[in-house]
Amino acid sequence: MNYRSTRSTDGVSVSAAQAIKTGLAPDGGLFMPEQIPSLSEKEVLSLCKMSYPERAATVLSKYLTDYTYDELYEDASAAYSADRFLGGAAPIRPVDENVTALELWHGPTAAFKDMALQIMPRLLSRALVKTGEKRTAYILVATSGDTGKAALEGYKDIPQIKIKVFYPVDGVSKVQKLQMVSQTGNNVDVCAIRGNFDDAQTGVKNIFADRTMAERLAERNTFLSSANSINWGRLAPQIVYYVSAYCDMINAGRISYGDKLDICVPTGNFGNIFAALLAKRMGLPLGKLICASNKNNVLTDFLRTGVYNRNRAFYTTISPSMDILISSNLERLLYVTLGAEKTAAYMRSLNTDGKYALSNDELALIQKDFVGYCADEEKTAQAIRLAYEKHGYLCDSHTAVGYSCAQQYLADQKGEITPIILASTASPYKFAADVYLALTGKHSSDGLTALEDLTALTKVEIPMPLADMKNRTVRFNAVVDPDEMPDTVLAFAAD
Numbered sequence: 278m279n280y281r282s283t284r285s286t287d288g289v290s291v292s293a294a295q296a297i298k299t300g301l302a303p304d305g306g307l308f309m310p311e312q313i314p315s316l317s318e319k320e321v322l323s324l325c326k327m328s329y330p331e332r333a334a335t336v337l338s339k340y341l342t343d344y345t346y347d348e349l350y351e352d353a354s355a356a357y358s359a360d361r362f363l364g365g366a367a368p369i370r371p372v373d374e375n376v377t378a379l380e381l382w383h384g385p386t387a388a389f390k391d392m393a394l395q396i397m398p399r400l401l402s403r404a405l406v407k408t409g410e411k412r413t414a415y416i417l418v419a420t421s422g423d424t425g426k427a428a429l430e431g432y433k434d435i436p437q438i439k440i441k442v443f444y445p446v447d448g449v450s451k452v453q454k455l456q457m458v459s460q461t462g463n464n465v466d467v468c469a470i471r472g473n474f475d476d477a478q479t480g481v482k483n484i485f486a487d488r489t490m491a492e493r494l495a496e497r498n499t500f501l502s503s504a505n506s507i508n509w510g511r512l513a514p515q516i517v518y519y520v521s522a523y524c525d526m527i528n529a530g531r532i533s534y535g536d537k538l539d540i541c542v543p544t545g546n547f548g549n550i551f552a553a554l555l556a557k558r559m560g561l562p563l564g565k566l567i568c569a570s571n572k573n574n575v576l577t578d579f580l581r582t583g584v585y586n587r588n589r590a591f592y593t594t595i596s597p598s599m600d601i602l603i604s605s606n607l608e609r610l611l612y613v614t615l616g617a618e619k620t621a622a623y624m625r626s627l628n629t630d631g632k633y634a635l636s637n638d639e640l641a642l643i644q645k646d647f648v649g650y651c652a653d654e655e656k657t658a659q660a661i662r663l664a665y666e667k668h669g670y671l672c673d674s675h676t677a678v679g680y681s682c683a684q685q686y687l688a689d690q691k692g693e694i695t696p697i698i699l700a701s702t703a704s705p706y707k708f709a710a711d712v713y714l715a716l717t718g719k720h721s722s723d724g725l726t727a728l729e730d731l732t733a734l735t736k737v738e739i740p741m742p743l744a745d746m747k748n749r750t751v752r753f754n755a756v757v758d759p760d761e762m763p764d765t766v767l768a769f770a771a772d
């Protein structure tokens with residue numbers, strides 16, 4: 278199976294390995310498989326009996342056809358091993374009578390990005406071999422918190438790969454910062470930027486676009502690669518857990534094959550929820566996909582009106598990983614619904630005017646699968662309280678946005694209710710200060726004591742990867758101005 282750009286009709290295609298290695302198509306579009314493979318009833322029923330790594334290898338081998346099953350199984354087994362995912366890779370846990378959480382945060386950084394970033398580096402490593410690449414892949418990441426740590430943890434000590442992460446010096450939480458600056462591994466580097474996330478992001482984009490930079494890195498036998506959520510290598514592993522959740526619901530006796538499940542996903546860049554659409558298009562019996570946004574509700578408006586308009590106020594919220602005005606993976610939805618030509622045209626207007634508007638017919642096609650809801654800060658806090666006080670389920674502030682939206686959606690349903698799978702995207706302890714505040718109305722004295730306050734209050738255990746925060750050794754102290762980023766990138770390439 279080959280991959281094409283979402284923006285071109287020229288028929289040019291590349292292998293999965295090539296798509297994972299390059300990240301972005303040369304015309305600026307995103308890579309998509311030429312067709313969506315199918316998943317039959319018989320296959321789903323046999324997946325029910327399998328372990329998570331077997332499920333992952335089976336689903337991935339339908340997309341990554343230039344990888345063998347054995348390679349994928351080896352990578353999935355290493356990525357989702359019991360010592361990395363202490364509570365299991367993607368367990369389901371009921372929240373209330375209608376909503377079941379799909380917990381995606383039992384990995385090494387306590388957020389769902391581990392589900393993709395534990396396996397993607399292994400897929401990239403194989404892609405280098407498959408494409409005959411002799412140079413070192415140099416991963417550059419700008420992060421507002423979660424992606425940086427998950428990428429560092431995934432890429433550390435992977436041969437022929439280096440990774441450098443930039444974060445805004447005052448723009449990440451205390452826990453997130455300590456997680457990054459204490460990172461272990463011989464091929465990792467972490468650097469703070471005097472500026473905000475946009476400055477870090479722009480700095481990284483400029484380095485990617487800089488020809489002389491590419492030449493100077495080539496002299497060092499190195500080329501740049503990215504780990505962000507538009508890379509197919511991050512998207513494909515996310516399809517697996519929706520299939521896995523369906524199997525686990527069957528295994529738990531909650532549904533029989535053919536029964537529908539609705540899926541609710543707290544959404545930022547639209548990667549996670551788009552993976553659910555792919556699972557549905559493969560044939561998995563899914564119903565509505567509920568796109569949950571926080572106060573930055575550009576997607577709610579889009580799914581209700583067909584108008585995508587990023588010209589609006591940006592809010593900083595207690596669900597920071599969803600504070601996004603340009604949801605990059607939405608481009609993939611446009612492509613599978615409307616084709617490459619229209620996608621390219623809408624992306625041009627997004628670039629020039631910051632907005633585009635679908636026709637009514639186009640919107641109707643998208644609304645067959647998706648509904649949009651949003652939760653402001655107060656609704657998010659209420660959902661944290663509702664889940665915990667009424668149902669004994671402690672959730673983080675991102676999952677809470679999803680839980681609030683699931684409640685709103687249920688209130689709008691007439692007739693029979695379809696069970697909802699809620700993607701739970703972070704451990705409550707990753708955002709302990711805001712969760713504690715929502716539950717008690719009280720502030721903890723700082724980001725680290727919040728962990729202790731929350732566990733004292735709820736008796737819910739702190740997950741292992743966050744339990745030893747106080748004893749970490751800081752390895753990376755560098756702070757630079759944005760214009761110094763290219764020099765520090767080159768310096769690390771020479772290491």
Ligand SMILES: *Cc1c(COP(=O)(O)O)cnc(C)c1O
Pocket residue numbers: 388389390423424506543544545546547548549550598599675676702703
């Ligand atoms: C990244 C992230 C999201 C948003 O996921 P997308 O794939 O960008 O839509 C939601 N919750 C948490 C905790 C995240 O880290």
